[in-house]
Amino acid sequence: MFTIITGSQFGDEGKGKIVDLLAERFDYVVRFQGGDNAGHTVKVGKLTIKLHTIPSGVLYNARLLIGPGVVLNPLVMKKEIDSLMDIGIRIDNKKLGIDAKTSVIMPYHVKLDELSERMRTKKIGTTKRGIAYAYMDKVSREEVRFADITDKKSFEEKISDIIPQKKVMLKAMGATDSDIDEAFEFDDILAVGKELKRYITDVSLELNQALEQGKNVLAEGAQGTHLDVIHGTQKYVTSSSTIAGSACMNLGVGPRRVDEVIGVVKAYITRVGEGPLPTEVGGEIGEYLREKGGEFGTTTGRPRRCGWFDAPLLRKAVKLNGYT
Numbered sequence: 001m002f003t004i005i006t007g008s009q010f011g012d013e014g015k016g017k018i019v020d021l022l023a024e025r026f027d028y029v030v031r032f033q034g035g036d037n038a039g040h041t042v043k044v045g046k047l048t049i050k051l052h053t054i055p056s057g058v059l060y061n062a063r064l065l066i067g068p069g070v071v072l073n074p075l076v077m078k079k080e081i082d083s084l085m086d087i088g089i090r091i092d093n094k095k096l097g098i099d100a101k102t103s104v105i106m107p108y109h110v111k112l113d114e115l116s117e118r119m120r121t122k123k124i125g126t127t128k129r130g131i132a133y134a135y136m137d138k139v140s141r142e143e144v145r146f147a148d149i150t151d152k153k154s155f156e157e158k159i160s161d162i163i164p165q166k167k168v169m170l171k172a173m174g175a176t177d178s179d180i181d182e183a184f185e186f187d188d189i190l191a192v193g194k195e196l197k198r199y200i201t202d203v204s205l206e207l208n209q210a211l212e213q214g215k216n217v218l219a220e221g222a223q224g225t226h227l228d229v230i231h232g233t234q235k236y237v238t239s240s241s242t243i244a245g246s247a248c249m250n251l252g253v254g255p256r257r258v259d260e261v262i263g264v265v266k267a268y269i270t271r272v273g274e275g276p277l278p279t280e281v282g283g284e285i286g287e288y289l290r291e292k293g294g295e296f297g298t299t300t301g302r303p304r305r306c307g308w309f310d311a312p313l314l315r316k317a318v319k320l321n322g323y324t
């Protein structure tokens with residue numbers, strides 16, 4: 001059984017909570033797009049942990065996978081693994097797998113994201129995690145893949161061809177000398193890469209085998225439908241495809257395999273960052289929704305813009321995702 005779950009609005013619909021409810025039924029919980037721009041909060045007793053890259057449902061028995069369509073910041077991943085280990089949740093290579101082809105978010109991607117947002121007169125309000133620039137490198141075939149950072153020699157070979165052009169870009173966009181030093185600081189990445197090597201896997205192969213054996217797979221979308229890079233509210237979108245069809249493409253699972261598509265809907269609407277929000281309400285009511293709903297971004301802490309439930313927007317999301 002293959003189930004896909006996506007946010008039907010602008011993200012932050014509470015997908016993490018729903019995945020938590022469903023996780024017990026699944027053998028696999030898989031991320032197929034996005035990066036550490038996403039975020040969900042896990043509460044264990046009195047402890048609160050904020051996660052950005054590890055899929056929801058980490059507290060259950062499901063195996064967690066990071067698909068090759070994700071952009072992965074290895075330093076963030078390492079921190080999350082450590083914080084989970086600290087509270088006694090064992091993240092070994094039975095629990096977690098990362099596809100060898102996953103694009104790595106490099107320090108220069110984060111810098112370029114910051115600099116381009118600074119140069120824009122019309123801001124997007126990105127999370128400044130380097131998401132767009134990591135995806136640009138995938139498409140322009142200048143990416144560093146997860147497998148590359150697990151081996152120093154192949155990493156150095158690859159990066160030597162990439163550094164010169166990134167330097168030109170950074171300088172043209174106003175990077176300072178210290179920005180440039182930080183942008184090409186790779187020691188931590190290589191150290192973490194070596195440590196994370198044990199998680200390496202082939203997600204498409206694993207999932208196809210699992211589905212053939214009748215196992216239950218849940219593909220968990222990040223962000224929300226109207227932040228989709230093709231079907232969303234350009235230019236105020238994220239840099240990946242967030243709708244259900246994206247799961248098949250990004251995971252390497254054929255569309256005939258899909259059994260269920262679940263959409264998560266919040267009874268009101270929120271948006272973090274710039275862009276249209278036709279039903280936005282300001283003043284006292286907006287403030288009330290924000291306070292009651294705890295509507296502050298998990299990743300950036302920014303207050304979310306709040307508004308009334310938007311039926312036409314949901315109708316469009318139903319079509320884009322084919323919710324069952």
Ligand code: IMP
Pocket residue numbers: 010011012037038039124125126127128129130131132222223224227236237238239272273274
């Ligand atoms: P980026 O993904 O950091 O490039 O940000 C692009 C837009 O998507 C900005 O408006 C962000 O606020 C928004 N965004 C990115 N990730 C999330 C998320 O997980 N939830 C809600 N909004 C997000």
Ligand code: MG
Pocket residue numbers: 011012038039040298
């Ligand atoms: Mg979130």
